[in-house]
Amino acid sequence: MLSPLSPRLLSAALAVALSAGVPVALAAARQDASRPAAREGAPEAACKHAVKAALPNPGSFKWVAATARQIDKDNYSVVADVEYLAKDGAVREAKVQCDVRREQGNRYAVPKMRLPH
Incomplete structure (x- = not known):
C-alpha cells in the first residue's frame, strides 16, 4: 500500500x-x-519579388544590395541596387525604391515602386 x-x-x-x-x-x-515585431528582411524580400516581376527578363535579375528604413509602425522604404538584362540585351545596373506596407498576418505589400526607365 x-x-x-x-x-x-x-x-x-x-x-x-x-x-x-x-x-x-x-x-x-x-x-x-x-x-522585432516583423521578420527581419521581410520588407526587402517583398520589394525584391515585386521588382523582379516588374523588370524585363526576370531570369537575369540580380539583387545586389538593399537598405530598409522603417517609416512608422507598418511602413518601410526599401532602396536597392539591382542588375538586370534590359530589353535591348544589355546588362544594366540601377537603383530601385519600394514603399512596403505590413498587412494583417505579417504579410507585406508593395503599393509603390520606383523603377529605372
Whole structure:
C-alpha cells in the first residue's frame, strides 16, 4: 500500500517545481521582448519579388544590395541596387525604391515602386 505524501513534502516539491520554471519563463519573455515585431528582411524580400516581376527578363535579375528604413509602425522604404538584362540585351545596373506596407498576418505589400526607365 502506498503511503500518502505529507502536506509538507508536497508543498516543498511544488515550490521546487515552480521555482525551476521561473527562470525559463523569464528568459522566454526577455527573448520575445527583444525580437522585432516583423521578420527581419521581410520588407526587402517583398520589394525584391515585386521588382523582379516588374523588370524585363526576370531570369537575369540580380539583387545586389538593399537598405530598409522603417517609416512608422507598418511602413518601410526599401532602396536597392539591382542588375538586370534590359530589353535591348544589355546588362544594366540601377537603383530601385519600394514603399512596403505590413498587412494583417505579417504579410507585406508593395503599393509603390520606383523603377529605372
